[in-house]
Amino acid sequence: MTATDYPDLTAAAATTVEDLLGQARADMTPLLEASRLDPLPTSPDSGSTEPAHAAAFLSAGPVPPAPVAAPHGSVRVGGALHELGVLDLLAAYAGGAVSPTAVLAALRCRWSDPELVGGAILAIVDGADGAAAESDRRWREGAARPLEGVFFAVKDIIDVAGTAITAGSHLTGDRVASTDATAVARLREAGAIPVLITATTEFACGAPHNARYGTVTNPWDRSRWTGGSSTGSAGALAARLVPLALGTDTGGSIRVPSALCNLTGIKPTYGLVPRTGVASLSWTLDHIGPMARSAADLRAVLGVLAGPDGLDPAAVPARTAEGVSAGLAAPAEAGAPTLSGVRLGVPTAWFTELCDAGVLAAWEAAVDAFRGLGAEVVPVDLPGLHRIHDDVTIVLTCELASNQEAALDRFGLYDIGTQVRIARGLVPPAVDYLRAVRRRAVAQREAVAALDLAGVDALVTPGIGATAARLSDVTVDIDGVRHPMQSVIGRNTGLFDYLGLPAVMAPAGFTGGMPVGVQLVGRPWADDTCLRLAQVLQCVTDFHDRRCDG
Numbered sequence: 001m002t003a004t005d006y007p008d009l010t011a012a013a014a015t016t017v018e019d020l021l022g023q024a025r026a027d028m029t030p031l032l033e034a035s036r037l038d039p040l041p042t043s044p045d046s047g048s049t050e051p052a053h054a055a056a057f058l059s060a061g062p063v064p065p066a067p068v069a070a071p072h073g074s075v076r077v078g079g080a081l082h083e084l085g086v087l088d089l090l091a092a093y094a095g096g097a098v099s100p101t102a103v104l105a106a107l108r109c110r111w112s113d114p115e116l117v118g119g120a121i122l123a124i125v126d127g128a129d130g131a132a133a134e135s136d137r138r139w140r141e142g143a144a145r146p147l148e149g150v151f152f153a154v155k156d157i158i159d160v161a162g163t164a165i166t167a168g169s170h171l172t173g174d175r176v177a178s179t180d181a182t183a184v185a186r187l188r189e190a191g192a193i194p195v196l197i198t199a200t201t202e203f204a205c206g207a208p209h210n211a212r213y214g215t216v217t218n219p220w221d222r223s224r225w226t227g228g229s230s231t232g233s234a235g236a237l238a239a240r241l242v243p244l245a246l247g248t249d250t251g252g253s254i255r256v257p258s259a260l261c262n263l264t265g266i267k268p269t270y271g272l273v274p275r276t277g278v279a280s281l282s283w284t285l286d287h288i289g290p291m292a293r294s295a296a297d298l299r300a301v302l303g304v305l306a307g308p309d310g311l312d313p314a315a316v317p318a319r320t321a322e323g324v325s326a327g328l329a330a331p332a333e334a335g336a337p338t339l340s341g342v343r344l345g346v347p348t349a350w351f352t353e354l355c356d357a358g359v360l361a362a363w364e365a366a367v368d369a370f371r372g373l374g375a376e377v378v379p380v381d382l383p384g385l386h387r388i389h390d391d392v393t394i395v396l397t398c399e400l401a402s403n404q405e406a407a408l409d410r411f412g413l414y415d416i417g418t419q420v421r422i423a424r425g426l427v428p429p430a431v432d433y434l435r436a437v438r439r440r441a442v443a444q445r446e447a448v449a450a451l452d453l454a455g456v457d458a459l460v461t462p463g464i465g466a467t468a469a470r471l472s473d474v475t476v477d478i479d480g481v482r483h484p485m486q487s488v489i490g491r492n493t494g495l496f497d498y499l500g501l502p503a504v505m506a507p508a509g510f511t512g513g514m515p516v517g518v519q520l521v522g523r524p525w526a527d528d529t530c531l532r533l534a535q536v537l538q539c540v541t542d543f544h545d546r547r548c549d550g
Contacts, residue, residue, distance in 0.1 A: 007023075007416065007417075007420045008416075008474075009207040009208060009209070009416060009417050009474045009485075009486075010207075010209065010472075010473065010474060011416050012416065013211065013412060013414060013415055013416045013419055014411070014412065014416070014419050015411070015412045016411050016412065017408055017411045017419070017422065017423055017426065020419055020420060020423035021423055021426065021427070023423075024420070024423035024424045024426065024427050025427050027424055028393075028394075028397075028424050028427040028428060029427075031390045031393060031394060032394070032427075032428055032432050034387075034390065035387075035390060035391070035394065035432060035435060035436065036432070036435075038387060039435065040435065040438055040439065040442070048441055048445075049438040049439070049441055049442060050438065050441075051284075051434075051437045051438060051440070051441075053441035054437075054440040054441040054444060054500070055270075055271070055314055056441075057441055057444050057445065057524075058269065058270055058271060058316075058444070058500050058524045058525075059271070059316065059317055059320070061320075061448075061523070061524040061525055062323075062525070063320060063323030063324055063327070063525040063526075064457075064522075064523055064525065064526050064529065065327075066327055066330075066526075066528050066529045066532050067341060067342045067343075067457045067529065068337075068338075068339055068342055068457075068529070068532050068533060068536060069332075069333040069337075069338075069532075070299070070330050070331065070332045070333060070532055070535070071332060071333070071337040071532070071535050071536050071539050072332040072333060072334050072335070073087070073294070073296040073332065073535060073538070073539065075087055075088055075091045076088040077091070077092070077097070080106070081098060081102065081103050081106035081107070082106050082107055082110055082240040082241075083240060083547075084103070084243060085243050085292060085293045085294055085296075085297045086147070086150050086243050086244055086292055086297035086300055086301060087294075087296055087297055087300055088243075089103065089149065089150055089243060090147070090148070090149075090150065090300075093135075093139050093144065093148065093149055094139070094144070096139075099132075099135075099136045099139070099149075100132040100135040100136055100139070100148070100149030100151075100193070101129075101132045101133060101135075101136050103132075103149070103151065104128060104129070104132045104151065104193075104195070107151060107195070107241060107242065110239070110240065110241050111124065111196070111241060116219075116239045116240075116241065117235075117236075117239070117241065118216060118217040118218075118219060118222060118235050118239065119199060119213070119214050119215055119216040119217060119232070119235070120196075120198050120199055120216050120226075120231070120232040120233075120234075120235030120236045120239065120241065121196050121197070121198060121199075121232065121236065121241070122156055122164075122166075122196075122197045122198060122199055122213060122232065123163060123164055123196070123197040124195065124196060124197075125154075125160055125163055125194045125195050125196065125197065126162060126163070128151070128193055128194075128195045131193040132149065132193060135148050135149035135191060135193065136149075138191070144191065145189070145190050145191030146190045146191065146300070146304060147187060147190040147191045147192040147300070147301065147304060148190075148191030148192075149191060149192075149193065150191070150192040150193070150243060150244055151192070151193050151194075151195045151242050151243065151244070152187060152192050152193070152194055152195065152196075152242055152243075152244040152245055152246065153194075153195065153196040153197070153198045153232070153233055153236045153237075153241070153242045153244070153245040153246070154184060154194050154196065154197055154198065154233075154245070154246050155197075155198055155200050155204075155229075155230050155232065155233050155245070155246055155247050155248060156168055156197050156198060156199060156200045156232070157200050157203070157204055157248060157278055157279040157281075158181045158183065158184060158246055158248070158277065158278050158279075158288065159177035159178075159179060159180060159181040159184065159277040159278070160177055160180060160181070160184050160194050160197065161177055161178065161179050161180045161184075162176065162177070163176065163177055163197060164176050164177075164197070165177045165197065165279075166212070167200065167202065167203050167204070167279045168199060168200040168201055168202045168203065168204075168206065168210050168212060168213060169202045169203055169206075169211075169212060169413070169414070169418075170211060170212050170413040170414075171407050171410060171413050171414070177277070179277065180277060181276060181277025181278055181288075182273075182274040182275075182276040182277055182309045182311070182312070183246055183273055183274070183277070183278075183288050183305050184246070184277070186304050186305055187246075187301075187304060187305070190304045192244070192304075195242065196232075196236060196241065196242060197232075198230075198231075198232025198233045198235070198236050198245065199213055199216045199231050199232030199235070200228075200229050200230065200231060200232065201228040201229040201231060201417065202414060202415050202417065202418045203279065203281055203400070203403075203404070203418055204228075204229035204230075204248055204250060204253060204279070204281045205229060205250070205281055205396075205400060205417065205418055205421050206228075206229075206414070206415045206416075206417040206418040207415045207416050207417030207418075207474075208225045208228065208231075208417075208469070208471060208474055208485075209415070209471075210415060211413075211414075211415040215471060216231040216232050216234075216235045217235070217471070218235070218238070218260065218261060218468045219235060219238040219239045219261065219548045219549075220238065220261065220262065220468070220513070220514055220515060220548040221468065221513070221514060223470065223471060223472070224260075224467075224468035224469060224470055224471060224514070225260075225468055225469045225470075225471050225474075225485075226238070226257045226260060226261055226468070227256040227257035227259070227260040227261070227464070227468060227469070227489060228253055228256065228257065228489075229248070229250075229253040230245070230247030230248060230249075230253045230254055230257050230265075230291065231257060233245035233246065233247045233257070233291055234247075234257030234258065234260070234261040234263060234291065235257075235261070237261070237263050237291055237292065237293065238261040238262060238263060238548060239548075240547070243292065243293070243297070244290060244291070244292050244297065244301060245290070245291045245292070246288065246289075246290060246291070247265065247288070247289060247290075247291050248278060248281075248286060248287065248288050248289075249265075249267040249286075249287045249288075249289060249493075249497060250281045250282050250285045250286050250287070250396060250494075250497055251285065251392060251396060251490040251493060251494035251497055252267075252464075252489065252490045252492075252493025252494055252497070254266065254267050254287075254289050254291055254505070255267055255463070255464075255493045255503060255504075255505035255517070255519065256464055256489050256490065256493060256505075257291075258291055258505040258506075258517060259463035259464045259505050259507075259515065259516060259517030259519075260464060260467065260468040260514075260515060260517075261468075261515060262507045262515035262543065262544065262546060262548070263291055263292070263293060263505075263507070263544075264291070264292055264293060264294055264295050264297070264298060264504070264505065264506050264507065264534060264538075264544060265289065265290070265291040265292075265298075265504070265505050266289045266290065266298050266302065266502065266503070266504045266505075266527065266530070266531065267287045267289055267493075267496065267497065267502065267503045267504075268287060268288075268289050268302065268305075268306070268502055268527050269316070269324075269500060269501065269502045269524050269525050269526075269527055270287060270314065270497075270500030271312070271314045271315050271316040271500070272302075272305075272306050272307075272316050272321065272324060272502075272525070272527060273287070273288045273289060273302075273305045273306060274288075274307075274308065274309040274311065274312035274315045275287075275288055275312050275314070276309055276311040276312045280399075280403055281396070281399070281400055281403070282395060282396045282399035282400055282403075283314075283399060283403075284395050284399060284437060284440070284498075285392070285395060285396055285399070285494075285497040285498060287497060288305075289302070289305075290302060290305065293544055293545075294535070294538055294544050295504065295506060295531045295532075295534035295535035295537075295538055295544075296535050296538070298504075298531055298534075299328050299528065299531045299532075299535065300328075302324075302328055302527060302528075302531070303324075303325040303328035303329055306321045306324055306325050306328075307321035307322070307325070308321065316525075320525055323525065324525055324527055324528060327528035327529075328527075328528050328531070330528075337373060337536045337539045337540070338373055338374050339370055339373040339374045339375035339533075339536065340373075340374035341374070342370075342374070342375040342376070342457050342533075343375065343376045343377075343378065343454075343455055343456045343457055344367070344370055344375050344376070344377050344378070344456055344457065344458055344459070344460050344533075345377075345378055345379070345380030345451065345454050345456035345458070345459045345460070346367055346377055346378070346379060346380065346459070346460050346461070347379070347380065347381055347382075347459070347461055348379050348381055349381055349385075350381070350382075350385045350386075350492075351461040351462050351491075351492050352462060354465045354478065354483075354487070354488055354491055355462050355465040355466075355478065356465060356466050356467070356477065356478045356479055356511065357479055357511075358467075358511025358512065358516065359462050359463065359464070359465055359466065359467075359511065359516045360462060361509075361511070362462075362508040362509035362510075362511065362516045362518065363460070363461070363462040363463070363508060363518050365508070365509060366460065366508045366509075366518040366537060366541075367460055369537060369540055369541065370460065370533070370536075370537070372540075373536065373540065377460075378454055378455075378456065379454075380450060380451065380454040380456055380459060381450070382446075382447045382450050382459075382495075383446045383447070383450060384443060384446065385495055387439070387443075388439075388443055388495050388498050388499070389491065389494065389495060390436075391436040391439055391440070391443075391498060392490075392494040392495065392497065392498045393424075394428055394432060394433060394436040395433065395436050395437060395498070396421070396425075396494075397421050397422070397424040397425030397428075398425045398428055398433040398436075399425070400418075400421055400422055400425050401421075401422050401423075401424075401425030401426050402425070404418075404422055408422075440498060440499075440500075443498065443499060444499050444500065447499050447501065448523055448524070451523060457522070457526075457529060458520050458521060458522045458526065458529055458530060458533055459520070459521040459522075460518060460519070460520055460521075460533075461492055461518070461519045461521065462492060462518065462519070463492065463505055463508065463516060463517030463518050463519050464488065464489055464492060464493070464516070464517060465478060465488045465489075465491060465492065466478050466483070466488050466489075467511060467512060467514035467515070467516060468514055469485040469489070476488050476489070492519060493505075493519070496521055500524065501521055501522060501523065501524060502521070502522050502524075502525070502526055502527040502530050503519055503520065503521045503522075503530065504519070504520045504521075504530040504531055504533075504534045505517045505518070505519055506518055506519075506520065506534040506537060506538065506544065507538075507541075507543035507544045507546075508543060509541075509543055510543070510546075515543075518537070520533050520534055
């Protein structure tokens with residue numbers, strides 16, 4: 001799509017879907033016509049191109065051994081309680097320096113400050129005081145669980161039992177979740193405590209200006225957005241309202257706000273974390289994962305979340321999840337981090353083409369840091385990225401439209417961003433949608449083959465091509481030129497939702513006073529490799545520790 005194809009996300013919502021279908025057809029027709037020029041082979045010579053072959057490709061893959069040792073990170077001691085991350089809290093609790101009840105009291109003081117909250121909080125979860133008291137007891141008695149007393153926020157599309165979970169939409173009314181999502185239940189079982197429901201764009205795909213709850217503002221600059229769709233999770237983390245949050249990622253919604261708010265987030269390999277209890281945007285692309293302030297914190301959390309639950313049909317085989325979790329649980333090694341023997345790929349096209357000079361400079365500095373630690377850096381370009389980018393649009397909009405079909409008679413209740421995507425998803429005929437889904441298995445094999453041919457352990461790309469969008473007109477700045485936000489923010493991230501590969505976004509520096517990120521991408525199930533590399537970067541830089549004034 002060209003810049004003129006992107007809608008005005010500050011506009012009023014339409015009344016009926018018919019009001020938008022004409023423009024939707026104009027927007028989607030060029031993508032569909034280009035897609036039809038690249039058909040798959042006909043049966044019986046079509047090969048492994050059924051939609052199920054994409055999931056089978058991931059499931060069959062081995063867990064690659066991490067080429068870098070788990071680095072020994074520092075733990076912050078002392079200082080304000082709201083500044084402590086996951087591992088900081090666990091160390092403080094273990095040493096008797098502070099109790100979960102005391103940390104909860106310190107965090108709660110911040111939740112009542114609207115200037116700190118910035119629209120991020122929708123609700124406070126009941127039961128936190130009792131859970132904190134139970135964590136106090138467990139720490140005293142030596143019965144602490146892996147994440148005992150760690151407080152976390154939950155995006156408003158992830159169910160928390162007994163709590164209003166509305167997907168940021170007027171259409172859901174006062175819906176109250178009856179049970180925890182699998183991810184929430186696993187964190188609770190590990191001793192973590194859900195305390196906040198945080199804002200999302202409508203059904204994780206709407207406009208920054210949410211019609212039901214308003215806008216989440218970026219703590220680094222309150223005139224800008226946090227990035228979507230895990231808007232509130234990012235805002236809460238950056239403002240030090242919680243040390244941990246759950247988000248979802250269908251086109252980049254963990255990684256985009258992580259880059260724009262100076263956070264670390266992971267989109268795991270597709271299927272590693274079950275989606276059970278999470279409102280579906282696009283079942284082919286949906287991922288759930290954690291967001292925190294450091295890669296070390298994420299390594300402590302991801303192993304708790306990983307593994308099948310018997311309910312999500314796309315969940316990873318148990319043996320694969322066990323392999324990933326074993327790597328995440330490996331003890332840190334003392335000594336200075338080294339990347340001797342590690343080979344990293346860097347792109348020469350696509351990821352760098354719609355990218356501000358400040359973002360590129362931060363990415364190059366991160367690559368230089370890896371090279372300085374002994375990594376060999378070689379050029380690697382994945383094939384067919386333009387086609388994958390268009391296929392993401394086709395798949396996401398069609399599956400969204402299917403998910404929301406029963407509510408089209410109440411179309412006027414959606415916000416303009418959701419409306420535009422639903423209307424676009426009603427345009428493609430079945431054969432166009434299925435072609436985009438069938439190409440996924442082919443694209444996966446080609447991407448992994450490109451990594452294999454280059455012999456690299458991971459791909460290092462620029463994060464988001466610009467800093468956070470201006471809320472006044474929902475545009476971003478690239479080298480002094482304003483661009484529609486939608487043309488930039490998902491460009492470097494959505495590809496990996498389609499491919500299902502693990503991808504970590506880590507802080508890489510600042511340009512114009514605003515955070516930017518670097519993205520680390522691996523083969524299927526190389527989640528720990530990506531996190532270890534991010535952790536190594538955070539051992540030799542301090543960007544992830546820098547704070548905004550809120």
